[in-house]
Amino acid sequence: MDIHALRAFEDNYIWLLREGRRIVAVDPGEAAPVLRYIEEQSVDLAAILLTHHHGDHCGGVAGLLQHQPVHVYGPAHEAVAGVSIAVGEGDIVELPGLPASFRVIDVPGHTRGHVAYYGQGALFCGDTLFGCGCGRLFEGTAQQMWASLSKLAALPPDTLVYCAHEYTLSNIRFALAVEPGNAALEARAASVAALRAADRPSVPFQLAVELETNPFLRCSVEAVAGAASRRSDRPLSSGVEVFAALREWKNVFR
Numbered sequence: 160m161d162i163h164a165l166r167a168f169e170d171n172y173i174w175l176l177r178e179g180r181r182i183v184a185v186d187p188g189e190a191a192p193v194l195r196y197i198e199e200q201s202v203d204l205a206a207i208l209l210t211h212h213h214g215d216h217c218g219g220v221a222g223l224l225q226h227q228p229v230h231v232y233g234p235a236h237e238a239v240a241g242v243s244i245a246v247g248e249g250d251i252v253e254l255p256g257l258p259a260s261f262r263v264i265d266v267p268g269h270t271r272g273h274v275a276y277y278g279q280g281a282l283f284c285g286d287t288l289f290g291c292g293c294g295r296l297f298e299g300t301a302q303q304m305w306a307s308l309s310k311l312a313a314l315p316p317d318t319l320v321y322c323a324h325e326y327t328l329s330n331i332r333f334a335l336a337v338e339p340g341n342a343a344l345e346a347r348a349a350s351v352a353a354l355r356a357a358d359r360p361s362v363p364f365q366l367a368v369e370l371e372t373n374p375f376l377r378c379s380v381e382a383v384a385g386a387a388s389r390r391s392d393r394p395l396s397s398g399v400e401v402f403a404a405l406r407e408w409k410n411v412f413r
């Protein structure tokens with residue numbers, strides 16, 4: 160099975176899983192790029208996977224269903240138009256015609272019912288974990304997002320993470336402000352800058368790299384906790400408090 164990136168909007172990725180002439184679209188925020196791919200490659204749409212209800216992730220569903228009626232898998236705990244199979248924590252998604260199955264992980268925080276799909280060494284996590292960052296807390300609490308990120312961080316370190324936005328470079332700027340002495344982060348800054356200068360995606364990335372460079376996964380590291388504490392000017396006694404302070408800092412970071 161191959162995984163292709165389609166660009167959408169300013170900085171979204173629609174991920175296509177492909178086996179032979181069948182594809183599955185993950186978070187098609189718009190239909191046009193997927194329909195173009197279907198036409199150019201003479202492939203069939205077999206299913207759609209959705210992580211959460213935001214329009215830049217599911218806005219293309221209606222257009223794709225018009226072209227080809229297929230099953231749409233989406234989060235059980237939020238309302239998303241077009242979803243035919245609602246999924247939640249522990250469900251296994253078997254994709255029609257593809258040698259792939261995915262385990263559903265509930266990851267509330269960015270939205271209340273956000274889910275991620277994990278299988279074949281790949282994680283599709285929408286707007287939860289980004290390259291060197293994480294999603295904003297639109298509906299959930301810091302506690303929820305912290306617990307969700309902790310679940311993802313516990314997946315095998317060689318997991319390839321397919322998030323839905325190209326935010327890595329600007330996230331790295333923030334990460335360097337938090338943890339300027341992190342050599343792995345400096346190395347990542349250089350390699351991602353080179354990728355982006357060549358107009359190549361920085362996604363997917365390995366979970367192991369996130370664990371070494373993403374401040375939101377490093378709340379128990381002394382340098383990160385210390386920076387968050389100095390910034391918020393109060394002692395922070397737990398991982399979730401450090402996480403909440405980092406998230407607030409990032410919200411206003413320019």
Ligand SMILES: [Zn+2]
Nearest residue numbers: 211213269286
């Ligand atoms: Zn979103």
